[in-house]
Amino acid sequence: MNHNFVLSPPHLKSLKTSPPSHFRLRDFTLNEDSKLSLAGRNYFAAQYGGSSFIVCLSEGGSSLSHTKSLPPCFVLSxxxxxxxxxxxxLVSATERSDSAIQASIAILPCQHTWSLPLFAHSPPPSPEDKDAGILLIQLLHAVKCLxxxxxxxxxxxxxxxxxxGDDKTSVPRLCVLPVATDKLTPRLTLCQCVSKAVSLLLPLSPLSPLLQSILSVEKLSSLSQAKSVLELWVWGPEDLRLNEDKQVALQRWLDLDRATCLHSLVCSRPPRLSSQDYAHLLFLVRTNAKCLADAARVLHDYRSTKHTIVLE
Incomplete structure (x- = not known):
């Protein structure tokens, strides 16, 4: 599902200030060929007042608003x-076209939207695709919040x-959709979920076997360890030689990178952070030299078993 149009801010403002009772689905021109079905909801590209939007439809009164206490960055608004x-x-593939169903309708700003498997397969990432690594870091943040x-x-x-996301060339933002609990629906543990995503997003990377090995251990700490290894791979220093002053050197590097990032944000004053910048900022704020040193040791031990990982 590809949405290439730019949303007009005045139309967005008018939608936000109008009461929900003001709208009807017939006011929006849906492109039915653009349908993307996820978690019991259908997403369509649509036009309203000369601007482009996404219309999300779900059967019954199922709101798109999340009930879990997730950070705003993971929630569709x-x-x-x-x-x-x-x-x-428009809601169910099994219904006749002349039938009518009560549906919850959510209007979203226009953007590109993908399921995770669809994004992973078009086009396939390179073995050292750091953008795929950043997407996995977002997923790890999300599942740790869950x-x-x-x-x-x-x-x-x-x-x-x-x-x-805005387009396929930038790292998209990962959102968590509310889903109905059904005991008959096949499910994965959180570690299995991330492991499956590693297979999809980094199928050729020499880092993948290490991540799969970490995530094969069903422990609370496995998600944190996998995230630390990925963060070091994506953003860590080039020189990772282990020595007795490793933690001191990593603390020095971390302080410098924090200062550089802060200076860049102050100078550029972006109207909003990209998903990539936000993930990088979270890493700099939440990590510490000990976590980096532990992740560096895991990578070093893995490389010593004749695997090769290029950090930069």
Whole structure:
């Protein structure tokens, strides 16, 4: 599903300030060929007032707003939500076109949207694709947040993860969709979920076997260790030779990188952080020299078993 149009801010403002009762689905021109189905919801590219949006439809009164205490960066924020009877074919593949179903309708800003498997297969990433690494870091942040909310598994199809971005050349933002709990639906543990994503996003990377090995151990610490290794691979210093002053050297590097990043943000004053910049900033704020040293040791031990990992 590809959305190439730029949203007009005045139209976005008018949607936000209008009451939900003001809208009807017929006001939006849907491109039915653009349908993307994820987690029981259908997403369509649409036009309204000369501007482009995404229209999300789900059966019943299932709101797109999240009930879990997830950080805003992982939550889709509709411009407006409303409910009405809609043609059944827009909500369910099994319904006749002349039937009507009560549906929840969410209007989202226009952007590119992908499922995680769809993004991974078009085009395939290179063995050292750091953008794929950043996407995996976002996923690890998200599943650790789910873990903190008491969630211990995800859909085996990974349908609750929606990727949103301006285009395929930038790292998309990963969003977590609310899903209905169904004991009959195949599920994966959180470690298995990330392991599957590693296979999809870094299938050719020499780092993949190490990450798979870490995630094969079903422990709370496995997600954190995998995240630290990925962060070091994506953003860490070039020279990772281990010595007795390793932690001191890493602390010096971390202080310098924090100062450089802060200076860059102050000078550029971006209106909003990209998903890549946000993930990098989280890494700099939350990591410490000990975590980096532990991750460096894991990478060093792995390389010593005749695997080769290029850090830069």
């Amino acid at each position: 509709p411009v407006v939500e409303f409910s009405e009877l809609v043609p059944g074919k 873990q903190a909310c008491g969630v211990d598994s995800t859909l085996a199809s990974m349908e609750e993860f929606l990727l949103c």
